Amino acid sequence: MIAPHDPLAWGIIAVAGAVVGRLVTAFVAPLVAFDGSGRPVPPAAGFGRWFQVAAVLGALALWWWEVVARAQLPSGDVSAVGAATLLARYAAHLILFALLAAASWVDLRHRVIPDVITMPGVLAGLVCVTLAPGTLLPIVVEVPRSFAPPLLEPDVLGLCGGLRAALPAGLESQPAWTGLAAALAVFIGWWRGCTAPFLEPSAAAAGLPAWLREPRNLALVAGMLGIAAAWFLGGPGWRGLLTGLAGLVVAAGMIWLTRAGASRALGREAMGLGDVTLMAMVGAWLGWQACVLACFVAVFVGLAHGVLQVIRHRESELPFGPSLCLGAATVVVAWRPLWARAAVSFERPLEMAAVIVAVIGLTAVSLMVWRRLRPSLG
Numbered sequence: 001m002i003a004p005h006d007p008l009a010w011g012i013i014a015v016a017g018a019v020v021g022r023l024v025t026a027f028v029a030p031l032v033a034f035d036g037s038g039r040p041v042p043p044a045a046g047f048g049r050w051f052q053v054a055a056v057l058g059a060l061a062l063w064w065w066e067v068v069a070r071a072q073l074p075s076g077d078v079s080a081v082g083a084a085t086l087l088a089r090y091a092a093h094l095i096l097f098a099l100l101a102a103a104s105w106v107d108l109r110h111r112v113i114p115d116v117i118t119m120p121g122v123l124a125g126l127v128c129v130t131l132a133p134g135t136l137l138p139i140v141v142e143v144p145r146s147f148a149p150p151l152l153e154p155d156v157l158g159l160c161g162g163l164r165a166a167l168p169a170g171l172e173s174q175p176a177w178t179g180l181a182a183a184l185a186v187f188i189g190w191w192r193g194c195t196a197p198f199l200e201p202s203a204a205a206a207g208l209p210a211w212l213r214e215p216r217n218l219a220l221v222a223g224m225l226g227i228a229a230a231w232f233l234g235g236p237g238w239r240g241l242l243t244g245l246a247g248l249v250v251a252a253g254m255i256w257l258t259r260a261g262a263s264r265a266l267g268r269e270a271m272g273l274g275d276v277t278l279m280a281m282v283g284a285w286l287g288w289q290a291c292v293l294a295c296f297v298a299v300f301v302g303l304a305h306g307v308l309q310v311i312r313h314r315e316s317e318l319p320f321g322p323s324l325c326l327g328a329a330t331v332v333v334a335w336r337p338l339w340a341r342a343a344v345s346f347e348r349p350l351e352m353a354a355v356i357v358a359v360i361g362l363t364a365v366s367l368m369v370w371r372r373l374r375p376s377l378g
Helices: 007-032 047-068 083-110 115-131 177-194 215-233 235-266 273-286 288-313 321-333 335-346 349-377
Strands: 138-145 148-158
Touching: 007 047, 007 083, 047 083, 083 115, 083 273, 083 321, 115 177, 115 215, 115 235, 115 273, 138 335, 148 235, 177 215, 177 235, 177 273, 215 235, 235 273, 235 288, 235 349, 273 288, 273 321, 288 321, 288 335, 288 349, 321 335, 335 349
Parallel strands: none
Antiparallel strands: 138 148
């Protein structure tokens, strides 16, 4: 097996970064080619080329950080984490970062985050944490021992602490039907509330049953079948899937509550539904605890972004999606120090609830303050 620091490994990662950058550029280009009224928008000169260069550099930097330096792993004996696990986690984060970059690019250009990015992103995230639950964020857990100090073992962050921790009653795999019902309820709720039809009825393929004419319906059926299969098989895959679904509902719920509260206070829409679907996607990849931290970081990123927009461009319209994306990326990269400081709060229900309420409140207040200042800044 090629060593992570081998020149050949670096070359392969550079090629992978170039491929990812090219794919993102080719995918996003049609989405930003027209404005809201359908008129063509001239492409930014050289931006695609610079983006592809940034993708290569970002892939190399992420490889060094996560695989070579193992800087994402918690402090302790990191040798117990195998190279295959690190490689799988790196690949998952590279894909997630590509999705975040695509969403940010479109949101900055058109103030919208399309379902064509977030819906496949959610599905890919749920598949990833089910088939490869080791791609979730790393932690260490204490294993009690008789007449000896607790043993620290590497694990990943699951629904309730480590992935190997006991699940709440009723959420176990078969034969516990309540676990399957809960998972399906979350998935169907996301499908109904965070996705929209892709095709107009007139654009549907002729000769097919009505429900087969819409790709969104195929995603629903495939997702439900996948959830049922994971429930039947059980094991780490079921635990990973529950972690992704919990991340989806908690992250989307936090942004939805923020959106509802700020919109009610302002008397108009404070943020788009695309921000809700974006965080649902992030939650499917990272789990709910990381998304709470990402939203907290995004508040300060958004404020800094807003000030920069006013100073440089005298622009008062502020898309929040890029701030959420940067907050999620920051949590992934700076996971070790962030979790070392925040883990204790997630072990205490009252502190955890206070953190979530504070994140929702801070985000809503920052949006209200910014929207009220817009007339004087524009």
